[in-house]
Amino acid sequence: MPQVLKLLVIINPVSGTGKQKGIEKLLNQYLNPARFALDIRYTQYAKHGMELAKEAIAESFDAVLAVGGDGTVNEIASILTGTDVALGILPCGSGNGLARHLGIPMNLKKAIAWINKARIIKMDTVKANQYIFVNMGGIGFDAFISNKFENMKGRGFWNYARAVLQSFFTYPMQNFTIIENHQEHHHRGFLLSFANSDQFGNNAFIAPSANIQDGILNLVLLQKPKWYQIPLLAFQVFTKRIEKSPLFSQVKGSEFRIIQENTLAHLDGEPIELGQEIHLQVWAKSLKVFKV
Numbered sequence: 001m002p003q004v005l006k007l008l009v010i011i012n013p014v015s016g017t018g019k020q021k022g023i024e025k026l027l028n029q030y031l032n033p034a035r036f037a038l039d040i041r042y043t044q045y046a047k048h049g050m051e052l053a054k055e056a057i058a059e060s061f062d063a064v065l066a067v068g069g070d071g072t073v074n075e076i077a078s079i080l081t082g083t084d085v086a087l088g089i090l091p092c093g094s095g096n097g098l099a100r101h102l103g104i105p106m107n108l109k110k111a112i113a114w115i116n117k118a119r120i121i122k123m124d125t126v127k128a129n130q131y132i133f134v135n136m137g138g139i140g141f142d143a144f145i146s147n148k149f150e151n152m153k154g155r156g157f158w159n160y161a162r163a164v165l166q167s168f169f170t171y172p173m174q175n176f177t178i179i180e181n182h183q184e185h186h187h188r189g190f191l192l193s194f195a196n197s198d199q200f201g202n203n204a205f206i207a208p209s210a211n212i213q214d215g216i217l218n219l220v221l222l223q224k225p226k227w228y229q230i231p232l233l234a235f236q237v238f239t240k241r242i243e244k245s246p247l248f249s250q251v252k253g254s255e256f257r258i259i260q261e262n263t264l265a266h267l268d269g270e271p272i273e274l275g276q277e278i279h280l281q282v283w284a285k286s287l288k289v290f291k292v
């Protein structure tokens with residue numbers, strides 16, 4: 001008989017639009033007790049997820065189930081990276097990028113059933129200066145939007161779309177320098193995404209060929225579309241066809257230095273001051289995650 005896994009459930013009560021209310025009842029009802037022994041803790045303030053993940057390691061839990069959005073996943077994953085403690089996700093955020101990439105259902109009852117039958121695989125994570133991200137980082141327009149979105153009251157897809165529309169036409173192109181193997185390449189672009197997985201969240205595929213198990217980071221440079229190019233670009237983003245766009249270019253590698261004009265970046269959707277120089281390094285197969 002398979003071993004019962006000691007599972008710490010970490011719930012962010014303020015993530016997303018409140019889908020996590022009632023989650024304890026669902027877990028008690030649907031999580032397989034023959035496979036998981038549960039303990040449940042709530043985050044009480046920003047970054048508390050990191051402290052709770054440290055408790056999971058100190059208390060010899062086998063796995064953590066993150067109940068929240070990409071920010072909560074990032075906090076917990078950044079602590080579990082390089083350890084034997086596995087990460088599962090019950091998606092309750094606005095974008096749920098990594099959860100979607102892993103194929104976790106957005107419906108919580110179905111997501112719990114998914115966890116019941118999942119196995120554990122190892123995925124890559126990425127170091128960006130002294131921080132870790134698991135899904136997507138970036139500079140330029142998407143960093144600007146993540147900062148704007150954080151300061152907005154509402155969450156969810158439509159509020160995110162509103163933030164994008166409000167700034168899209170006025171946000172200027174930026175200079176980015178990409179340094180790989182001592183070779184400098186100068187670019188101008190609208191955004192530069194650091195893609196470990198293929199999507200931002202909400203099935204917006206900025207890097208359709210990115211894979212969390214290949215030891216490779218896809219750097220995607222996007223040019224600013226003219227207004228009449230937006231419908232086709234949006235179609236290409238949501239149908240995994242963006243690589244066909246003339247606005248898209250990409251380099252792949254495991255280590256880069258990036259120089260930007262600004263100091264703002266985002267890591268897994270959370271805005272962060274990373275400075276003008278960013279050192280990106282893939283940490284291959286460093287995080288255990290649940291996957292069907």
Ligand SMILES: Nc1ncnc2c1ncn2[C@@H]1O[C@H](COP(=O)(O)OP(=O)(O)OP(=O)(O)O)[C@@H](O)[C@H]1O
Binds near residue numbers: 075092
């Ligand atoms: N009890 C709390 N009170 C206030 N902030 C919290 C609390 N618990 C966690 N946080 C913070 O909430 C922030 C948002 O969390 P998260 O990213 O999971 O949700 P979201 O922003 O709604 O989803 P998404 O990232 O998918 O848009 C994180 O930065 C986290 O540190």
